[in-house]
Amino acid sequence: MKSELYDHEPLEQDILQRYGDSSEDIMEESKKKMEQWTRKDEIESQAQVDRVNIQLKGAIEAGLAPSSPEVQQIIHRHFKSIGRLYKPTAEVYRSLGELYVSHLDFKNIFDSYHPNLAEYLRDGMKIFAKEQL
Template identity: 25%
Template sequence: MAMKVKEVAELVGISVRTLHHYDEIGLLTPDEVTSAGYRLYSDANLEMLQQILFFKELDFSLKDIKEIINNPSFDREEALNMHRHILLEKRQRLDLMIATIDKSVQHVRGEIKMTAKEQFEGFNFSQHPYEQEARERWGDQAVDQANQKLHKQSSEEQKAMSDQMNSIYTRLAAIRHTDPNSAEAQSGISEWYSYLNNMGNYPPEVFRGLGQMYVDDERFTRNIDQFGEGLAVFMRDAMAVFADRNS
């Protein structure tokens, strides 16, 4: 049964303007428009809208979503299974972070003593949710190589890599107020460079661009600065110095 745009908006919980925008950019065009200009959405349209919103939940841009769902090889069932897998992983990580918050409250109250490692349980940047931006900026090769290595690893190996990453962030946070040109800062950022290149191919200029994205994209900044306010800016500056010295 066809539904009018207002009915769809109320059903889904999004604005009529959003649906109009999706139509205007060719992301979701209703199967029928009446002579009076009313948009009518079919069951197939609603299924596609559901798919669009799943991709949005995973931080895909509208441009990327449009390219994906219009690809002749797009398989809705396969996409749904992918969404489920990613969301389950996200839920697991959020549960761990909530547990870390609960323990942190006890730590603040003096009821328990947390180790430095325990304070960052749940932070995992090895499988960041913003992979699409990386693909857009630098192409698929570096990202695919990193993902290929991660997928071949056991859960224990992935946890070890996550722990190593958190350890590097923690050490960098401790020196974030030093000069990015200093030997100490460059030693720390060199460790980060080596870590990334163990997963993929990140030449100095790509490394520089990644550092800039830490500051340009507030989501990266917010995540990184959880280790210490100003860490993202420090890493960007130190990564730029490293790139200059190693290009």
């Protein structure tokens, strides 16, 4: 099933340019899993991402550090949501966090929740990758 929520092609090309052919296997794994998804699965996945972003926005507003146990629990839920598509290594998960900050499409999505969310999530992902992966 082709995703109706996103046009993945431009992002895939950008990822290949940034990270090389090693990222191609991850994208293929992700595509194969998503082909099995129903429309309901896509909507539930997006809702899960939305909940994580809203919770992280709340954590920023509460003044919690990305390293706090509460934030790391939210980051763990983010990691699990990514795991529905592929199993990221620590390096891949850290790189994904960097992509969230450096890629304008991702940055704009996160900025719609909170202007510091992309950087906050990236920082939390780095900590999670170092301590948990």
